[in-house]
Amino acid sequence: MLRFWANVIGNQLVWLCAVIGAGHGLRWPALVAAAVYVGSQLAQSAQPSVELKLMLVAIGCGLVVDGLAGASGWVLYAAGNDSAWIAPVWILALWAAFAMTLTVSFAVLQRHLVVAAMVGLLLAPLAYLSAARGWSSVVFATPQWRGVLLLGLGWAIALPVLAACARHWQTRAVPLATLAPGDTR
Numbered sequence: 001m002l003r004f005w006a007n008v009i010g011n012q013l014v015w016l017c018a019v020i021g022a023g024h025g026l027r028w029p030a031l032v033a034a035a036v037y038v039g040s041q042l043a044q045s046a047q048p049s050v051e052l053k054l055m056l057v058a059i060g061c062g063l064v065v066d067g068l069a070g071a072s073g074w075v076l077y078a079a080g081n082d083s084a085w086i087a088p089v090w091i092l093a094l095w096a097a098f099a100m101t102l103t104v105s106f107a108v109l110q111r112h113l114v115v116a117a118m119v120g121l122l123l124a125p126l127a128y129l130s131a132a133r134g135w136s137s138v139v140f141a142t143p144q145w146r147g148v149l150l151l152g153l154g155w156a157i158a159l160p161v162l163a164a165c166a167r168h169w170q171t172r173a174v175p176l177a178t179l180a181p182g183d184t185r
Contacts, residue, residue, distance in 0.1 A: 003044055003104060004104060006044075007100065007101055007104040008105045010037045010040065010041070011037065011097055011100065013033060014093070014094065015094060015127065017029040017033035018030030018090045018093060018137075019130075019131040022078045022079040022090045022131075022135070022137035023078055023131075023136045023137040026079060027079050027089050027090045029090075031093050033093070034093035034096050034097045037100065038055065038096055038097060041104075042100075047103075047169075047170065050166070051099065051103065053169055054099040054162060054165060054166055055096045055100070057099070057161070057162060057165055058096060058098060058099035058102075058158075058162055059092050059095050061095060061158035061162065062087050062091055063086070063087050063092065064154070065087075065158055066088070066091045066154075067085050067087045068154065069150050070084040070087060070088075071085045072146075073141055074140065075128070075138060075140060075141070075150070077090075077091060077137070077138055077139075078136060078138070078139070102162055102163060102166040103166055106163070109159065109163040110166050110170075113163055113164060114160075116160040116162075117157075117160045118156070120154075120156040120159035120160070121152045121153065122152065124152060124155035125149075125155070128140075128147075129148065
């Protein structure tokens with residue numbers, strides 16, 4: 001239970017560092033917070049290779065989802081890059097940190113991909129809206145609903161993909177300690 005709460009609270013602290021930092025034009029708070037959090041989660045993980053693969057896929061999802069959102073002009077990121085097509089590094093740090101939740105606090109989504117899609121569609125945009133209203137780290141062009149919908153649809157696709165990857169890789173990765181003598185699976 002302690003790992004669950006450390007996973008949830010740690011991820012939220014990364015989010016706060018990232019959006020507050022970006023709102024002040026800084027990228028490094030997200031990178032430092034995500035590095036500490038990801039490192040701590042990898043150290044506690046029974047299958048760090050699964051976590052690392054999830055992190056790479058999540059960063060890829062972030063490049064696509066937030067890259068498209070930025071390129072559309074409907075979502076503008078503080079502390080962004082010169083090219084709107086490339087998601088800001090602080091956003092990618094958030095995706096990397098979020099990947100660490102897929103086998104712990106959001107593990108339930110592995111068995112419920114429709115729920116994962118709904119969480120992505122409805123709850124992910126709320127995080128962006130909070131970042132926009134609370135710290136101005138994200139700005140939505142008028143009318144706001146276009147950027148919110150674009151991010152929601154992106155997350156509605158990305159989150160089930162990530163949950164399915166987590167499920168697949170966890171079932172394939174059998175810890176050596178659980179193998180019987182002579183079993184080489």
